Amino acid sequence: MATIQPHRVRPGRGVELALLVPALLLGLAAYALTGLGVTGELPGNVVGYGVGMAALALGLHVVLRWRAPYADPVILPVAIALNGIGLAMIYRVDLGMVARGREQDFATRQLGWTTVALLLAAGVLVVLRDHRTLRRYTYTAMVVGLLLIVLPLIPGLGAEINGARIWIRFAGFSLQPAEIGKLVLAVFFAGYLVTNRDTLALAGPKVLGLQLPRIRDLGPLVLAWAVSISVLVLERDLGTSLLFFGLFVAMLYLATERTSWVVIGLGLFLGGAVLAATTFGHVAARFDVWLNALDPEIYNRAPGGSGQLVGGLFGLAGGGLFGTGWGKGRPDLVPYAESDFIVASLGEELGLTGLLAILLCYLVLAERGLRTAIGVRDGFGKLLAGGLAFVVAFQCFIVVGGITRIIPLTGLTTPFLAYGGSSLLANWIIVALLLRISDDARRPAPDLVLGPPPGTTTAPLPVRTPGSSRAGAPRREGEPEPSADPTERIAGPGGVR
Secondary structure, eight states: OOOOOOOOOOOOHHHHHHHHHHHHHHHHHHHHHHHHHHHSSOOTTHHHHHHHHHHHHHHHHHHHHHHOTTSOTTHHHHHHHHHHHHHHHHHHHHHHHHHTTOOOOHHHHHHHHHHHHHHHHHHHHHHOSOGGGGGGGHHHHHHHHHHHHHGGGSTTTEEEETTEEEEEEETTEEEOHHHHHHHHHHHHHHHHHHHHHHHHHHOSOEETTEEOOOGGGGHHHHHHHHHHHHHHHHSOOHHHHHHHHHHHHHHHHHHHOOHHHHHHHHHHHHHHHHHHHHHOHHHHHHHHHHHSTTOHHHHTOTTTOSHHHHHHHHHHHHHTTTOSOTTTSOGGGSTTTTTTTHHHHHHHHHHHHHHHHHHHHHHHHHHHHHHHHHHOSSHHHHHHHHHHHHHHHHHHHHHHHHHTTSSOOOOOOOTTTSSOHHHHHHHHHHHHHHHHHHHHHHSOOOOOOOSSOTTOOOOOOOOOOTTOSBTTBOOOTTOOOOOSOHHHHHHOTTSOO
């Protein structure tokens, strides 16, 4: 028989510091090997790069000691390791492009975004003392999330890149507001579902063993479906559409534990996607590339051919089991090898073994997020942590599934690895929120105080005396004398009922 023994919870900051060392060395070694593999010498800024990354990671570690001492000690080292590997591969693609006579400086810009993202994560941990504060802004989060989704559709502000209208240009910068929108909508979904969980879980008829929801309760699901299909059709972004709807259905299932919501949600989305693929040309082109990637006609079609997808597949095949080594492959031959196709680039130079190790890091990150969701004591925190962990895992599945032709190719980026400021900012905010919630989940509960606090006097307990019906209170006129039978005093005249 299993027994539960009380044990002392350790903050874990020492473990985190010990794990940060190999995480930083991993990124630094990849950066140095990239320079050696391409140019035969170490990168000129390798010392500054290493010192800068170590300062940023240790700075966030100090903030955790100060503001969230019981936060999960594994989340930060895993995120630092993934960020470092991504920086090394972006630097590798830069060197390949320079060798082909095309000057690129994505790595320096990504290092700048990394600095901003880590400072932003530290700011979230300092300002947000309790994650339950976010629940006050449930419907504000809904409005802000929807505004962020529709921003790219505003003329003069939105920009269409590679056929998808998911960018906005502002003050010389390009941002992808949907990356921040997914966080804001996760806050809304968690706040809404924790309030209406009982209605969504218990009400509704049961048909063939499947408990169906009531028609009036389908409103939120239909709204999320309509927004997702609108993103797919108007912004031509299959990945964001799939991510939003998957996030809502997953959090709905976490809140209600009803399989019928998942069945209905998948049916709605698949029906909408098939309708869009047969009605709108740009959606149909995505499906053509997915189903007939090796067809010469599809391969040579311009624009919208399958050359990028096929190039990534050949890169993965060329990497084999152990890869060509850092700086020994040709990932720069594939368009957008530093962003959308960075997984194919890593697969070519690190092989299947290295790619599986990277995917294992994502698995650990998602597992720690779900562990946090199980451990935290409030319903809002459980749903928010579960939703954020699902976002990381599901986004990885969408990206890797698209590159390996399991699902149609999308425009989503790999968290922490791919080049892009908005993606990096959003994912480090996710890390900050998971750390904040995990601090509450792992923090020991306050000890129960039995008896009055020290220094206070104990008030005498009221004593029932003959002639009074309640302790210390005189018996009212006409009230019967209390019986000496204890059973009758509990259940009233007549005994136990």
